[in-house]
Amino acid sequence: MTIRELLDLFRQLYEVIIQALLPVKDLLKLTAEGFLETLYMTIVSTAAAYIIGMPVGLILTVTDKDGIKPTPLVNGIIGFIVNVLRSVPFIILLIAVMPITRAIVGTTIGSSATVVPLVIAAAPYIARMVESSVKEVDRGVIEASLSMGASPFQVVYKVLLPEARPSLLLGAAITTTTILSYSAMAGVVGGGGLGDIAIRYGHHRGQTDIMMIMIVLLVAIVQVLQAAGNWIARRNDKRIR
Amino acid sequence: MQEDYIIQIKDLHKTFHTNNGSIVVLDNINISIKRGEIFGIIGLSGAGKSTLVRCMNLLEKPTSGSVIVDGHDLTSLSESELRLARQSIGMIFQGYNLLMQRTALDNVCFPLEIAGISKMTARMKARQLLETVGLSDKAKAYPAQLSGGQKQRVAIARALATNPKVLLCDEITSALDPTTTQSILALLKDLNQKLGVTIVVITHEMKVIEQICNRVAIIDKSHIEEVGTVDEVFRRPKTAAARKLLYERSEHIEKFTGNGRLLRLVFDGSSTDRPIIAEMVLKCGALVNIAFADTKNIHGKIYGQMLLQLPEDPIAVNRILAYLDAENITYQEETDHDN
Structure with missing residues (x-):
């Protein structure tokens, strides 16, 4: 066998592999797009939901009957709204808020359109997460800062938030993974992302293998997010060691 | 002023x-x-x-x-x-x-x-x-x-x-x-x-x-x-x-003491670091039983209290009381507590 024949053999082998890999290339492209869309929806929704949910959670804590400024009326009204939004299943909320979505984004289809219901669903969830994290702060520490003449505002941003930081970070990891799984439902309204692909190929076309790949990817993202969240929360906690 | x-x-x-x-x-x-x-x-x-x-x-x-x-x-x-x-x-x-x-x-x-x-x-x-x-x-x-x-x-x-x-x-x-x-x-x-x-x-x-x-x-x-x-x-x-509040800790001990009269001495720091009880026993020629004592020495002065069980002999008791009066030690007789 000459060197030329050997090279020819390699060339033929290469052709065969390329032919075999072509659908994989498409699949890779599809997956990459879905991955980026999922990431986009998750990150934008989480950020926007925190901007709304965090202050609401703090207000709920401060106005609580055991809080630093008990205000039953404010606490009652906000608590009620939060509970109502929390009790609507996301899949229904997704459809119910379509007029709002159209008013804000201009369309009800696509990743950006999915951000609106995601924020509406996640903000009250975050409010409750923040509330429960901040309520873990030792009552005595709050009392001590009040005894030094701290104002309610100073107590919130100098005591409650820094002292609850590890718990808030853990909560953020949990919230992000929850929003990620919500975003998978966006496929129902053509929202894009890995969940959308799973439903379109797996359910509508019966390509279970593609669905399985998407599920594995979603699981992997959740694992990485949660592990990262735990690690950051731990590193930020000065109560350990 | x-x-x-x-x-x-x-x-x-x-x-x-x-x-x-x-x-x-x-x-x-x-x-x-x-x-x-x-x-x-x-x-x-x-x-x-x-x-x-x-x-x-x-x-x-x-x-x-x-x-x-x-x-x-x-x-x-x-x-x-x-x-x-x-x-x-x-x-x-x-x-x-x-x-x-x-x-x-x-x-x-x-x-x-x-x-x-x-x-x-x-x-x-x-x-x-x-x-x-x-x-x-x-x-x-x-x-x-x-x-x-x-x-x-x-x-x-x-x-x-x-x-x-x-x-x-x-x-x-x-x-x-x-x-x-x-x-x-x-x-x-x-x-x-x-x-x-x-x-x-x-x-x-x-x-x-x-x-x-x-x-x-x-x-x-x-x-x-x-x-x-x-x-x-x-x-x-x-x-x-x-x-x-002050005698709280000695309360349960009293119950175990016998029939003799009990005398509670209170040391308030005015008596100095001297073996007062030993002196009392020697001078009065009367034996006492220390039923309870909680005293401490702060800067050479004695603080605290002591519970003495007195002898049966009334004359000896009088000698002891006279000695304590002379030494200016505060005492009071313990009677049966209702509580």
Whole structure:
């Protein structure tokens, strides 16, 4: 066998592999797009939901009957709204808020359109997460800062938030993974992302293998997010060691 | 001349409203605390002493009555005026209540930040204070890395950061071991002398009062039962509540003693470090049984109490009483307690 024949053999082998890999290339492209869309929806929704949910959670804590400024009326009204939004299943909320979505984004289809219901669903969830994290702060520490003449505002941003930081970070990891799984439902309204692909190929076309790949990817993202969240929360906690 | 009082509590009442009705926690409290003294408030748990100290900076709002600190009636101040007033009333707690996510140094800076003092100035002041409490090497440590005594020292430094005129101490040694308690109390006494800061100590431990307080108030069942110098109150308690508190620990021992008469001797520091009981036995030629003793030697003076079982012979008893009278030792005969 000459060197030329050997090279020819390699060339033929290469052709065969390329032919075999072509659908994989498409699949890779599809997956990459879905991955980026999922990431986009998750990150934008989480950020926007925190901007709304965090202050609401703090207000709920401060106005609580055991809080630093008990205000039953404010606490009652906000608590009620939060509970109502929390009790609507996301899949229904997704459809119910379509007029709002159209008013804000201009369309009800696509990743950006999915951000609106995601924020509406996640903000009250975050409010409750923040509330429960901040309520873990030792009552005595709050009392001590009040005894030094701290104002309610100073107590919130100098005591409650820094002292609850590890718990808030853990909560953020949990919230992000929850929003990620919500975003998978966006496929129902053509929202894009890995969940959308799973439903379109797996359910509508019966390509279970593609669905399985998407599920594995979603699981992997959740694992990485949660592990990262735990690690950051731990590193930020000065109560350990 | 009128006394210079830094804290005056007048006709203070505090009622808590719960689902099971109202509970009177403080009833008609009147206390005046002199500038520069260490004032103790002692009582059993549930007596209302913690609520009382929280009324002194209005962490607890009195139901009625007034709390005058350094000339200002706290109950009549607006919220922002009260916050300002609180900066000159430091407070330390049993549970330290340090910020767990801040270093020792940043904990001491905290009240200065609240008072709006620049970071540079605050850090300098905080370093000084940590040195004062003997913790300059722990400036960068987090509370979780410190022992109980060290945490309490940080808390003391923090409470002193804004140069308060009053330091309120709520059971601050109750979670500490005896040696650490001694060193914390010594630190407080030292700060009182050096800075002239008035200290109010809330405790259920007699030892704390004995060791650092000038005057003491006894609180029992929401009432102030007795106020006076530590010597006065501990030597000759006037009220049943005070006696119960002071003799609390010996109560169960009395039940085991036999038929002989019991005599309780109270040492108030006026008798010096002499073998008084041995002398008494030798001089009177009478044997006594020591049923209970809790005395300690502070600066060469004896404090505490002792329970003697007297001999049956009445003549010997008289000799003993005469000896005690001559030695100027306070005693009282124990009769059967009803309680």
